Amino acid sequence: MSKDCIHLQSAGKRDGNTAGCEECLQSGDSWVHLRVCLACGHVGCCDDSKNKHATRHFHATGHPVIRSGEPGESWGWCYVDRLFKDPV
Ligand SMILES: [Zn+2]
Ligand SMILES: [Zn+2]
Ligand SMILES: [Zn+2]
Numbered sequence: 126m127s128k129d130c131i132h133l134q135s136a137g138k139r140d141g142n143t144a145g146c147e148e149c150l151q152s153g154d155s156w157v158h159l160r161v162c163l164a165c166g167h168v169g170c171c172d173d174s175k176n177k178h179a180t181r182h183f184h185a186t187g188h189p190v191i192r193s194g195e196p197g198e199s200w201g202w203c204y205v206d207r208l209f210k211d212p213v
Pocket of ligand 3: 162163164165166167182186188
């Protein structure tokens with residue numbers, strides 16, 4: 126469990142570009158939780174949401190690291206290494 130992840134180490138803090146999932150806001154869909162891409166600030170919905178836009182964003186762009194977009198949560202996640210990271 127002590128595997129290093131270069132993506133999470135090099136990812137900075139970043140605010141989301143939008144207040145909700147960008148794609149869901151456009152299509153009028155709802156989401157469960159929000160995830161913020163730390164490469165570009167894209168806000169997407171989590172895998173509990175029906176559209177899974179955060180995961181789709183990773184597959185579309187290759188941006189590997191997201192953090193939770195939920196208030197009070199600041200953990201990160203790397204899709205490439207499938208690794209969680211607690212806030213520093
Ligand atoms: Zn990684
Ligand atoms: Zn969405
Ligand atoms: Zn991105």
